[in-house]
Amino acid sequence: MQIGGGRIPVYAPVLGDEELENVVAAVRSGWVSSLGTFIPEFEREFATFCDVREAVAVSNGTAALHLALLALGVGPGDEVLVPSLTFIATANAVRYCGATPIFVDADRATWCIDPAALDALVTPRTKAVIPVHLYGHPCDMDPILDVARRRGIAVVEDAAEAHGAEYRGRRVGAFGAIGCFSFYGNKIMTTGEGGMCVTDDPLLAERLRLLRDHGMDPKRHYWHDIVGYNYRMTNLQAAIGVAQVKKLPGFLEKKRRLGAWYAELLAPLAAAGRIVMQPEAPWAKSVFWMCSVLLAEARVSRDEVRARLHDRGVDTRPFFHPVHLLPPYERRERLAVAEDLGGRGLNLPSGLGLDRSHIERVAKALTEALDP
Numbered sequence: 001m002q003i004g005g006g007r008i009p010v011y012a013p014v015l016g017d018e019e020l021e022n023v024v025a026a027v028r029s030g031w032v033s034s035l036g037t038f039i040p041e042f043e044r045e046f047a048t049f050c051d052v053r054e055a056v057a058v059s060n061g062t063a064a065l066h067l068a069l070l071a072l073g074v075g076p077g078d079e080v081l082v083p084s085l086t087f088i089a090t091a092n093a094v095r096y097c098g099a100t101p102i103f104v105d106a107d108r109a110t111w112c113i114d115p116a117a118l119d120a121l122v123t124p125r126t127k128a129v130i131p132v133h134l135y136g137h138p139c140d141m142d143p144i145l146d147v148a149r150r151r152g153i154a155v156v157e158d159a160a161e162a163h164g165a166e167y168r169g170r171r172v173g174a175f176g177a178i179g180c181f182s183f184y185g186n187k188i189m190t191t192g193e194g195g196m197c198v199t200d201d202p203l204l205a206e207r208l209r210l211l212r213d214h215g216m217d218p219k220r221h222y223w224h225d226i227v228g229y230n231y232r233m234t235n236l237q238a239a240i241g242v243a244q245v246k247k248l249p250g251f252l253e254k255k256r257r258l259g260a261w262y263a264e265l266l267a268p269l270a271a272a273g274r275i276v277m278q279p280e281a282p283w284a285k286s287v288f289w290m291c292s293v294l295l296a297e298a299r300v301s302r303d304e305v306r307a308r309l310h311d312r313g314v315d316t317r318p319f320f321h322p323v324h325l326l327p328p329y330e331r332r333e334r335l336a337v338a339e340d341l342g343g344r345g346l347n348l349p350s351g352l353g354l355d356r357s358h359i360e361r362v363a364k365a366l367t368e369a370l371d372p
Contacts, residue, residue, distance in 0.1 A: 007313045008362060010290075011186040014251075014352040015240070022239035029235075034213070036235030038242050045245045046181075046196055049164070050173045054205035056197045057233035057241075058212050061160040061182025064195035065093035067231060068178040069128065071197075071207040072154045074099050078127040081153075083113035084322040085338040086132040090158050091323045099127065103324040105335040110281055111135065111345075114337070115143035122147070128154040133162035133172050135347070136188075136255070136289030137280065141167050141175045148176075156180065160195075163188045164252045166285035173198050178208075183237075188251055188289055188352075189244040191237040252287055254352050259288035261356055262348065265363035266293065273297070274370050290347040292319070299372045302346060308369035314362050319345030 026038055039057055047055035058064050074080060076098035082090050084103040091101040102121055107114040112134045129148060131139040148155045155176030159165070163181060165172045173179025183194035197208050209218070215228025233241075259278070269275045276294035280286045295302055306316050322338040323329050349362055 008315060008349045008354070008358050009351060010315045010317050010347060010349055011351045012353055013185050013190045015190075016243070016247075018243035018246070019240045022243050023236055026235045026239040031235045033234055034232035036238070038235050038238035039233060042233075042238040042241040042245065043196075045242060047198060049245060049248060050171055050179065050198045052174045052179070052198045053200045054198065054202060056199075056205055056208040056212065057238060058195045058197060058208075058231045059233055060193045060231075061180060061184065061195040062089040062093055063212075063229070063231040064160075064180035064182070064197045065090065065130070065156065065158060066096045067208050067211050067229070068156045068180050068197055069093060069097050069099070070211055071204050072128060072156065072177060074127045077125060079123060079125040080127060081113075081118060081121055081129040082323070083130075083132050083134070083338070084324045084335050085111065085134065085320060085342055086158070086323060087160075087320055088323055088326060088328075089160075090130055090132055091329055094130075095328075100125075101323070101329065102126070103322075103329070103331075103333070103335060103338075106338040106341055107140070108337050108341075110137055110140060110279055110284070111341055112137060112139040113144070115140050115147065118144065118147045119151070122151045122153065126151065126153050128156055130156045130158050131176075132158040132160075133165055135278070135292055136162050136165055136287040137278075138162060138165045138167040138172050138284050138286070140281070140283070141172075145175060160184075161187070161289040162287055163289075164248060165287045168283050174200070177201065178204060183241060183244075188255060188287060189241070189248050191233070191241040191244065194233050194237045194241065251352055255288045255350075258291055258350060258354060258359065259286065261359040262291045262363070265359055266366070269363075269367060269370070275366075288350065290317075291350045292345055292347050293366075294341065294344045295346060295370075296344070297370070300370055302344065305346065305366075305369045309362075309365050312365040312368065314349060314365045316349070317347040319343075319347065 160182035215226040
């Protein structure tokens with residue numbers, strides 16, 4: 001999508017001739033559903049990218065989370081620790097299993113799940129924890145993995161927003177028992193819809209493949225030992241994915257440039273105490289899925305700032321509402337950091353089709369919008 005001098009969207013996919021050629025090849029082959037050569041090729045390519053042994057393509061990122069929890073035996077009566085500051089799909093996947101999401105506050109230094117809060121929330125019913133690599137920044141995985149080992153719980157990484165982000169030099173998705181990715185249209189790479197589970201455990205991969213295809217025995221047609229799901233990716237989606245994953249290293253370089261441009265051009269606002277810039281921990285390599293800021297002054301509300309930016313041709317999004325405040329999950333609890341971040345955070349245009357001139361326009365518009 002070419003942005004030009006018009007309205008600057010928050011995100012738009014970048015698709016080219018390679019994606020089109022692959023889709024045409026899939027159509028001409030006749031394999032347009034969940035069989036075809038592009039699916040295993042996409043799985044191999046993505047597993048290599050994540051440096052894991054196995055990748056299992058699924059219909060979307062939420063399905064990836066649901067299947068991961070099911071494969072690990074999460075079910076009714078269990079509890080799963082999830083950050084409150086995340087998209088609601090993370091909590092929904094827990095509920096799909098009949099389990100209960102237990103909400104964890106955010107770490108102000110990273111905006112991700114607070115590792116220091118986990119130990120106190122683990123109970124005999126706790127089965128897993130889902131760290132979410134929020135807006136492209138990795139969670140602090142070492143203390144999370146330490147709690148998981150000591151307390152005997154599984155780790156499922158929600159890396160839907162963080163393709164290629166690195167924690168201490170290693171790409172996210174490979175730290176827990178299973179890593180889950182989304183390929184929705186606004187993600188760093190896309191298949192339109194679509195998702196992926198990655199793991200180093202071949203038995204877990206086998207379980208995931210069984211569950212995604214109605215629980216059908218792969219060696220005995222139409223024989224089902226378990227209740228499964230129709231969470232398969234199509235060959236058409238995988239055709240796009242094969243082209244996109246090959247471009248992913250270049251996409252990540254561009255995302256880092258976008259983050260650097262914002263850091264440079266918004267530095268005066270940050271120095272004046274009018275915004276707080278997006279963090280990047282010393283041990284992290286963010287992919288800046290969303291280039292984000294916190295509004296640090298109360299003179300102009302976030303809604304008013306967004307309206308003023310919209311009038312200047314710049315689209316934005318607020319941070320996710322903390323899930324513990326949403327009607328399906330509302331509880332009488334306070335998670336102060338998540339609530340503060342959720343109330344002040346602003347996602348700025350972050351698409352791969354943007355260039356420096358677009359970021360200059362956004363920075364100028366934000367400066368003007370913050371004036372009383």
